[in-house]
Amino acid sequence: MQVIYLDNNATTKVDEAVFEEMKPYFCELYGNPSSMHYFGGQVQSKTTEARKRVADLLGASPDEIIFTACGTESDNTAIRSALEVLPDRRHIITSRVEHPAVLTQCRNLTAKGYRVTEIGVDGAGRLDMDEYKKAIDDDTAIVSFMWANNETGVIFPVEEAAAIAKANGALFHTDAVQAVGKIPINMAASKIDMLSLSGHKLHAPKGIGALYVRKGTPFRPLMVGGHQEKSRRAGTENAAAIIALGKACQLAGQFMEAENTTVKAKCNHLEKELLAAIPHARINGGGADRLPNTTSIAFEFVEGEAILLLLSELGICASSGSACTSGSLEPSHVLRAMGVPFTCAHGSIRFSLSRYTTDAEIDAVIKELPAIIARLRQMSPFGREFLK
Ligand code: PLP
Secondary structure, eight states: OOOEEOBTTTOOOOOHHHHHHHTHHHHTSOOOTTOSSHHHHHHHHHHHHHHHHHHHHHTOOGGGEEEESOHHHHHHHHHHHHHHHSTTOOEEEEETTOOHHHHHHHHHHHTTTOEEEEEOBOTTOOBOHHHHHHHOOTTEEEEEOOSBOTTTOBBOOHHHHHHHHHHTTOEEEEEOTTTTTTSOOOGGGOOOOEEEEEGGGTTSOSSOEEEEEOTTOOOOOSSOSSOHHHHTSOSOOOHHHHHHHHHHHHHHHHHHHHIIIIIHHHHHHHHHHHHHHSSSEEETTTTSOBOTTEEEEEETTSOHHHHHHHHHHTTEEOEESSOOTTSOOOOOHHHHHTTOOHHHHTTEEEEEOOTTOOHHHHHHHHHHHHHHHHHHHHHOHHHHHHHO
16 A cells, blocks of 8 residues: 655654764764764764755754754753753743643643743644743743644744743744744854754654753753763764764755745645535634644544544545544543644644645645545534534
């Protein structure tokens, strides 16, 4: 069965060129980049190049990049560091729609005596900036808002939010795991102190991430031990993956325009055709500024999991808005924060495209999905009742 992969916000295919770039660093050039000898030095010159490539994509300087194991580690490091460098401040601000890598950590910190404010969003998923301005005070150590939401693709005004944090003496971190490689980012013209990214969201392998830390920002490492990453992240470098991330960032820069034209056009086409063909459907976050590759569509009176299973039988991979990782059928915290009615939240499906997505794949979804939704609605007494 041919796979139609429309779940790129979950993870992406490793680009062939990225794979080629990293391959020699397993069995041939396997030296430790921190070693003094020539063999390790060869690896180090490639990881140095990779650091520059990552920095270039962000408009940053290479020494502002710290390699980590994943987006989650970068998020955890940034928040923990801010709390350590500003010990007199005991307040954390984040949003209700963050990824668990931020949200769970912030909630856990309440047990350590921190005050946590989770800023809400409106019906389109837009951050409530008035609530944020009221919440921030001279006790706030760190503000952490995601750049773009993984479920809806809604983009937050992080630059404006960072300026407000700075004016209040707080540090500002953004989880840009879904934004990097999809929309232009220029840290040189920004007030953001720290930014997290993850390789496997932009065609590098899983298990590599990075944390941008602005030059001059006080910082405390999460991982201590060796002197790798200038003592900012101990642990022998995952050299092959670092080299892969560098290549992936270089390619993301080259494809940035296509992402915002070609990929965006495919995503818009998918939305338009599905809304035209399927009654009682709506875009979660429609009307808000969104990532070019992401659409979350609510189909009323059906279960998202049922849609996914039937799509999966056809080789079509998407994701449910109600990611029931815990086995519960609770709709996602993101859709709940947006006030999406239960009947819509339960039937929400996220399609996330990439530069590999073809027109034929989009057409296949447009062809198959209306019949799937109609069939499921017919099978459900609830659906039949409402759609009478
Ligand atoms: N933040 C966001 C917005 C994400 O979408 C993800 C992954 O889905 C993460 C953080 C975690 O990244 P990683 O899987 O690299 O730990």
